Amino acid sequence: MLEELMRECRNYFLIPGGVHPDTYTIKGGSIALPFLRAGQYFRIVGSVLNDGVYQYGDCALRDETFDGAIWAMAVPAEFLRLEEEIKAWRTQYENAANSPFQSESFAGYSYTKSSASGNSGGSVTGWHGVFASRLNKWRKL
Structure with a gap:
């Protein structure tokens, strides 16, 4: 990773x-x-x-x-901590983020996946989108 x-x-x-x-x-x-x-x-x-x-x-x-x-x-400790957070996020959310289904309903039951930002009804994005702003300080062109 x-x-x-x-x-x-x-x-x-x-x-x-x-x-x-x-x-x-x-x-x-x-x-x-x-x-x-x-x-x-x-x-x-x-x-x-x-x-x-x-x-x-x-x-x-x-x-x-x-x-x-x-x-x-010389990898900064902050970058290594962020890597651990991303690994934890991927473990928890990546299967849901990669699913093509955003909502489901049957027999009177329905649900809608929340987005990575916590908004219901939005699409779940991958770790690239979720952590982009925090990775930006280390990006090189």
Whole structure:
């Protein structure tokens, strides 16, 4: 989910001088990256098996040797908290948001789904719409 949010914002929180191109070897599910601190986020680019965003010291990678780059990142704690909120929202509302049905009635019973903003009768939007205003501060063009 974190990488999806970063892609959505076009912002990987790259630190200045944080791109490290080289030949890297992942062995035993881990990689030695002396320019990162434990818990710091990083992105692998150019790998066949491991492209993505990870937290250093808390990831299981697939063994390989690749020519690529490691991006050292400084992800704000507020962004990480927002990611948790979005994950919780998706767990609770995504099935309803993706449903084509907004209302239903049968045998004297009827209901109308409320929208993400709480208004009855509106359509339920996905997390992109619900959290767009809060993600805007991190968006890059």
